[in-house]
Amino acid sequence: MSHATVPLTRRRYGETMRQDAWWVEPLIVFVILTSFLVYATWAAFQNAHYTAGPYLSPFYSPEIFGDSPHAWFGPKPGWWPAWLPFSPALIILPFPALFRFTCYYYRGSYYKAFWADPPGCSVGEPRKTYLGERYFPLILQNVHRYFMVTAVLFLGFLTYDVYLATQFTDAATGATSFGIGLGTLVLAANVVCLGGYTLGCHSMRHILGGWRDQFSKNPAFRVPYNCSSCLNRSHHRWAWVSLFMVAFADIYVRLCSMGIWTDLRLF
Secondary structure, three states, rough: OOOOOOOOOOOOOOOOOOOOOOOOHHHHHHHEEEEEEEEEEHHHOOOOOEEOOOOOOOHOOOOOOOOOOOOOOOOOOOOOOOOOOOHHHHHHHHHHHHHHHHHHHHHHHHHHHHOOOOOOOOOOOOOOOOOOOOOOOOHHHHHHHHHHHHHHHHHHHHHHHHHHHHHHHHOOOOOEEOEEOOOHHHHHHHHHHHHHHHOOHHHHHHHHHHOOOOOHHHHHHHHHHHHHHHHHHHHHHHHHHHHHHHHHHHHHHHHHOOOOOOOOOOO
């Protein structure tokens, strides 16, 4: 068999022989993620309209300190810096945000959309050397497995919020009774979507597999591993659906709190 030596040529930034619209996907990702970041940042600093009856926005859950009845330890603490605007969301949002930021799937998306690293397959990129994720700052992406643990905890808090969203207080008597409103279903759907995204995480699959590379050493982990793998096969879909759903859940609670939307009480 004969062999031929093919020289490796470095393409200029944006140079490619591709004929398809390769730039559409990274552009869409850029628009969606930028829009979400802008809205989430704005919503986090509002410190208002994040509760409506028994509903609590997932951007503010758990409300450790705050002025609503959902707050665990009362209003703003005295140690909060005077120069920093107070909002309950600022205490908890960094944890789920960093879980998404370090997610294996999201890395592949925003590396292309924001850093052009590369902008697309077989498309010239701006850098001249490749360091991978073994060096600073990208080595910090390895904290994903730890933020995955916090994401599971937040999933538990949000599940409890769904229960609270079934406890309606009568304005006249002050009595609490079980009920389901449209907001209850919205918060429940948010938990389902976040659960599909979190429990199908690559790190979660490794943990449920017993931190093993061979099931023959302990087959008891095969079932939970397969369940996580089932979600993992659609990890990219869960990533986007859960992103839209958590934003919509905040919008729903916010608009109900502002009186723009009226929550539909199903029973």
